[in-house]
Amino acid sequence: MPDQQQTLSVPSLLLLAAFAAITIRYFFFTKPSTSSLRTNSRAANPADVEQIATMFPQIGRREIIWDLQRNGGSVNATTERILGRGSLDPPPPSFQPIIPPGATPSTANTNPAQLKSKHIDLITRYNLGSKISSPLSTPSEGSGPSGSPGVSQTQAWSSNKNERQALLKRRREEMILNARRKLEEMERGRLQQDG
Amino acid sequence: MASTIASRRLFHEYKLLTSSPPDGITAGPVSEDDIFLWEALIQGPDGTPFEGGIFPAELKFPKDYPLNPPTMRFLGEVWHPNVYPSGLVCISILHAPGDDPHHYEKASERWSPIQSVEKILISVMSMLAEPNDESPANIEAAKMWRERRSEFEKTVRDGVKRSLGM
Numbered sequence: 001m002p003d004q005q006q007t008l009s010v011p012s013l014l015l016l017a018a019f020a021a022i023t024i025r026y027f028f029f030t031k032p033s034t035s036s037l038r039t040n041s042r043a044a045n046p047a048d049v050e051q052i053a054t055m056f057p058q059i060g061r062r063e064i065i066w067d068l069q070r071n072g073g074s075v076n077a078t079t080e081r082i083l084g085r086g087s088l089d090p091p092p093p094s095f096q097p098i099i100p101p102g103a104t105p106s107t108a109n110t111n112p113a114q115l116k117s118k119h120i121d122l123i124t125r126y127n128l129g130s131k132i133s134s135p136l137s138t139p140s141e142g143s144g145p146s147g148s149p150g151v152s153q154t155q156a157w158s159s160n161k162n163e164r165q166a167l168l169k170r171r172r173e174e175m176i177l178n179a180r181r182k183l184e185e186m187e188r189g190r191l192q193q194d195g
Numbered sequence: 196m197a198s199t200i201a202s203r204r205l206f207h208e209y210k211l212l213t214s215s216p217p218d219g220i221t222a223g224p225v226s227e228d229d230i231f232l233w234e235a236l237i238q239g240p241d242g243t244p245f246e247g248g249i250f251p252a253e254l255k256f257p258k259d260y261p262l263n264p265p266t267m268r269f270l271g272e273v274w275h276p277n278v279y280p281s282g283l284v285c286i287s288i289l290h291a292p293g294d295d296p297h298h299y300e301k302a303s304e305r306w307s308p309i310q311s312v313e314k315i316l317i318s319v320m321s322m323l324a325e326p327n328d329e330s331p332a333n334i335e336a337a338k339m340w341r342e343r344r345s346e347f348e349k350t351v352r353d354g355v356k357r358s359l360g361m
Contacts, residue, residue, distance in 0.1 A: 054281060058334045119272040122249055123360035132360075157214045161227055168213070168223045175221050175236050179249045180359045186247070187361065 044068035044097070048075045056082050061099050066091035122176050131177055201260040202230045208312050209233075220316045222254075231256040234270075235316055239355065240324040244348040248355035252284070252319075254312065264289050264306035267315065272354045274347070276326040276337035285332035288318045 044065045052064050052075060059082060067088045071077040081088060123129055156171065158164045209223050209230075216222075219238030224230050233254040239245030250273055256265040267289060269282040277285050287304040331337030339347040 055279060055283075057280060119270075119358070121358050121360040122251065122271065125251070125270075156216070157210055164213070164223075165227065168221070171216075171221045172234075172236055175238065176249050176359070179238070179247060180361075183247050183356065183359050183361060 044073060048073065051075060052078055052082070055079065059088060062091055062095070062097060063088040065097040065099075066095055123180065126173060126176060128173060128176060128180075131173065132180060198258045201256065201258055204261055205230045205233075205256060205312075212313055217313060217317060219320065220313070222312060222316060225253075231258070231260075233265075233312070235267075235312075237316060237320055237323070240320055243324045244351035245323045245355065248351075248358060250323075250358075252282075254315075261308040261310075263291050264310070265312075265315070267319065271358050274333070274336050274350050274354055275323065276328065276331045276333055276340050277322055278336075279332040283332070284319060284322075285330060286318055286322050286327075288315055 045068075048068060049061055049064050052068075053059065053061055056079075064078065067078045067081065068074070078088070123132060156167055158167060205224075212220070212222050219240075220235065222233055222235035225232050225234050233256070235252050235254060237250045237252060239248035239250065251270040253268050253270055254265045255268075257263045267284040269278055269284065271282075273282065279285060288306055288310060290305050292305050292307055326337070326340055328337065328341065336347070339350065
């Protein structure tokens with residue numbers, strides 16, 4: 001009896017060992033090997049990193065690169081994750097990507113001092129330089145695009161496409177010029193108070 | 196097909212906004228050749244540091260409008276907690292009903308076809324007056340608004356002056 005038991009258990013032990021080896025190999029080696037393959041083959045596109053960093057200046061570039069590499073370079077997936085959770089997983093300390101030298105520190109983008117030079121003012125944008133000094137006009141006494149006087153606000157809609165376009169343009173300009181005049185008056189008033 | 200519905204609806208909204216414009220709002224297509232790209236001017240609400248300012252913004256509509264909302268981006272400088280440094284506006288009415296990235300928005304506040312360009316622009320105007328602290332798009336501006344209110348107001352007022360060329 002004991003003899004027979006031994007002969008039975010040797011092959012079954014071998015079988016078990018083989019099975020265990022395959023299982024261990026499957027669980028512990030397949031996943032890391034594919035993901036590391038992906039990480040190596042898919043370096044994050046610097047343009048994508050910049051794009052996300054501009055959208056979310058609070059997120060570090062290292063986190064962005066780490067997340068992009070893990071999801072196969074999908075900007076959408078990374079954006080979704082930031083929007084959904086407000087942050088990204090911190091990369092392991094060993095992860096030290098090469099951050100492009102041009103990349104600014106994350107807060108610099110939102111510095112109000114930097115905004116100053118970035119935008120052109122409304123007068124320049126809408127080409128209103130010549131109209132700033134013209135006398136104050138209320139919308140009702142302005143002249144229509146065809147030169148006909150007395151086009152009031154109630155007649156803002158025209159069935160003619162070009163006329164509509166011109167009316168819209170005029171309404172925009174009036175809005176900006178009125179704001180500019182008000183501001184000028186306010187500044188004058190303040191200077192008089194000061195002086 | 197979807198895009199004809201969209202352009203008809205946009206044209207209709209353009210007409211409404213032109214014949215009875217809400218206070219302090221001017222909006223319409225940049226060119227009628229492309230009804231899916233609009234430019235709007237929003238006046239800064241009175242009694243706020245944005246008062247007296249005019250803020251140009253661009254609205255881009257999807258081809259399946261009004262099923263999905265447009266995106267809105269300020270073209271000039273807007274220092275505000277809910278406006279990304281790129282100018283992109285982050286407000287619940289511009290979020291499609293399906294996605295709620297911040298998990299705090301009521302369905303009624305989000306985009307649905309019964310909303311309109313006019314409602315978006317009015318919502319953005321009141322957003323200028325009352326920033327939403329829960330979902331800051333500009334972290335620095337949000338921090339300043341929370342912690343150093345007078346500095347925030349001065350930054351905004353200076354921006355308004357600059358934008359009008361003064």
